[in-house]
Amino acid sequence: MLAAPGVASAQTYPEPKDPGPVAPKPKGPFETHTVCKRGCAFKKIQAAVNAADAGDTIRVRNGVYREAVRINGQKKRYLKLIGNRKHPEKVLLRARGSMQNGIAVNNADEVTVDGFMARGYKANGFFFTNVNGYKMNHLIARQTGVYGLYAFNSIGGSILNSEAYYVNDGAFYIGQTPPQDKPKRTIVRNVSGWGAPLGFSATNMRYVTITKSRFYNNAVGIAPNALDSEKFPPAEENVIIDNEIFWNNFNFHQGKPPFPVRSEGTAALVPVGTGILLFGGKGNRVENNRIYGNFLAGVVAIEGFLVEKTPAARTLERNQIKGNRFGEDGTDVNGMDLVYDGNGTGNCFSMDGVSTTFPADRSTFAGGCDGSPNVFNQTVQQALVGWIGENAVKAWNKHPHPPKPGIKPLEIYGS
Amino acid sequence: MATTRRTFFGAAGSVALLCTIGGEEVEVTAPEQADAVAARVKRPRGAIAQAVPQIQPAPGGVRREYWIQAETRRWNITPKGRDEWHNRRIAGRNVFTAYVYREMTPGFAGPAGPAKMPGPILTGEVGDVLVVHFRNADTELRQAVTMHPHGVKYNPEYDGAYMGEFTRAGGFIAPGETFTYQWECTPDSVGVWPYHDHGPNHTLNTFRGLFGTIIVRPKGQAWPNKTYALHAHQLVPAVTKLERTFQCINGRAYAGNTPTLRSRVGETVEIHAVGMDSNFHTFHIHGHRWKDPAGVYTDNPAFGPNEVVSARFVEDNPGRWLYHCHVFTHQDAGMAGWYVVDP
DSSP states (O other), rough: OOSSHHHGGGGSOOOOOOOOOOOOOOOOOOEEEEOSSSSBSSSSSSHHHOOOOTTTTEOOOSEEEOOOOEEGGGGGOOOOEOOOOSSSGGGGEEEEOOOOOOEEEEOOOEEEOOOOOOOOEESSEEEEEEEEEEEEEEEEEOOOEEEEEEEEEEEEHHHHHHHEEEEEEEEEEEOOOOOOOOOEEEEEEEEEESSEEEEEETTTOOOOOEOOOOOOOOSSEEEOOOOOSSSSSSBBSSSSEEEEEEEOOOTTTTTOOOOOOOOGGGGTOOTTTTEEEEEEEEEEEEEEEEEOOOSEEEEEEEETTOOOOOGGGGGGEEEEESSOOEEGGSSSSSSEEEEEEOOOOOOOEEEEEEEEESTTTTTTSSOOSSBBBOOOHHHHHHHTTTTTGGGGGGOOOOOOOOOBTTTTOOOOOEE | OOOOHHHHHHHHHOOEEEEEETTTEEEESSSHHHHHHHHHOOOOOSSSSSOOOOOOOTTOOOOEEEEEEEEEEEEEETTTTTEETTTOOOOOOOOOEEEEEEEEOOOGOOSSOOOSOOEEEEEEEEOOOEEEEEEEEESOOOOOBEEEEESOOOOGGOOOOOTBBEEEEEGGGGGTTTTEEEEEEOGGEEEEEEEEEEEEETEEEEEETTEEEEEEEEEEEEOEEEEEEEEEEEEEEHHSSSSOOEEETBBBOTTSSSSOOOOOOOEEEEEEEEEEEOOEOOOOOOOEEOOTTOOOOSSSEOOOOTTTEEEEEOOOEEEEEEEEESSSSHOOOOOHHHHHHHO
């Protein structure tokens, strides 16, 4: 979240460009290239990529591959890079030295990457940029420098059945989606983001549906946000529906987290203990999620006050927060279920099933559902700003969580 | 294949379709011909969405949101493989690639129902706005499709019609794209109406299954206990690449495969019959009669392409009944079904 591409490694990132219309589907005939350690046509994935034409399939057998794969340009469009869909961890991309990305796709539309694990890269596990159409499926990213699975300046893709953890910014990140008059939606389904400052970071993200996924043990679960550091603020027309967002109380500022902690940038500033943070944004919908055990708040909505270049992008407009289940019937409550500074117009909050709010008198939540202006309160906003970073811990409602099979709460790592 | 009474009736109407697609006249003997032409149609300059208006409901009305996507699927016209009316096996190939509307959950997060023919019934009351988030989710056929409604009020952006260089935003939704239609339920929208594809290849794609039903009611009017929408249409070899023509109701042919309607004595029942091909049909239910809009009792009204006739009655006659089109060549080639009334 925030200028991470530039901060992380500006020299290795391609410049963003207009992804343009989707490239035509290649006509074939298509070939399948096989990669393995011994006895295959290729030993290196990159060598197979270099030999492949648009639309070809590259099958990578189990093994450890110490390389940073690049798929560049429309001559590689519609390429399918297939590892082990059932056991992605058996096709391991392991960084060596200062390798930046496990697999980086730039300006090659409709590429599929399916069935890999990436570990230890300085920048990202799987990185798609400047593409129209992409598919990431059955991927695992662990201890990658900035993001786990990352799509930037791209249009219409899917991120499915994947996991990312122990990264120092967003486990998943979709950013700077170009505005489109007839949007191609991106679908994120059945992913898990945990052990990171942000489970899902979404600076200026558009037209994305996040569903049937889990974001837990992060500082913040999901954060659609508006920033000047990337083009096209704010986050717009996203749908966060039917997810489980819980236990996001990872105070990575303390202890010895399994990644280099960033002391600057927005990731360092996110209020620890938050399920969903709407930091500016228009037309976003947060519906039918289970949100519990987040010690600061379940959902926080606040003006995108860091936006300066495009003031119109600061305001919260037409966001809908409804139908969510908070606090697991009182057994694992949030510090506060809903928090809102009252900024903007037409922001609609359903109070069904909501136990606690900030402000407690619910005054800022009035109006909005009929398209009217909401009730802004400067004092409330200042209180929210005071919860930056680990300052939020002071406002926590901390309590034990009911046990959950296979998952332990993470508040301080290595303490 | 030997000519029989069944194959003779089945072959009726199986000549090539004549379509005009993006300025080209195409004689379609197999769908690939039309698909190839449709895939070449370029986006008209005027079809770019620019500040499309947000339509607000009338006082007391609401915005009723639907998320619907168009997708292809393999479709079995006679899944039971039998004609229960005549108790006989239906031989031959019966599966083709249909193109249908599917209701999705918000954000197109997942299916809200099956991909089927017809698409979901859209309902509203006078004063409401039907807000239809539409997505062209098919990438194989590489052509634009739309949703074009009948009966409701809309401005040109929301017409959902490809019109060459005059096409507006909603008239060209390319593969992968979404567009939000906004249709007003005005007092003169009360009734039952079809919606269907009206993109560059609309004749073929509507015949393949891109159609559905809109029902608008007066504000506050109670719904009947049972509401059914039956679309009468034929599936011809030029569309299906099968050996014969099937005369269908909702994409199925022959009793037992077509929808079996059910009710109980005392229930209010509405059955709407929609013409969804280029033929004229009639809608006949055995053992029942009802008043037409002129107040005259009928049991077999006629209807034409994209026309709707409605049977409304309070059920009082238990038993197993046939319903069918009374054009005999249609009835005998599958356009028939069961209506079962429990005591």
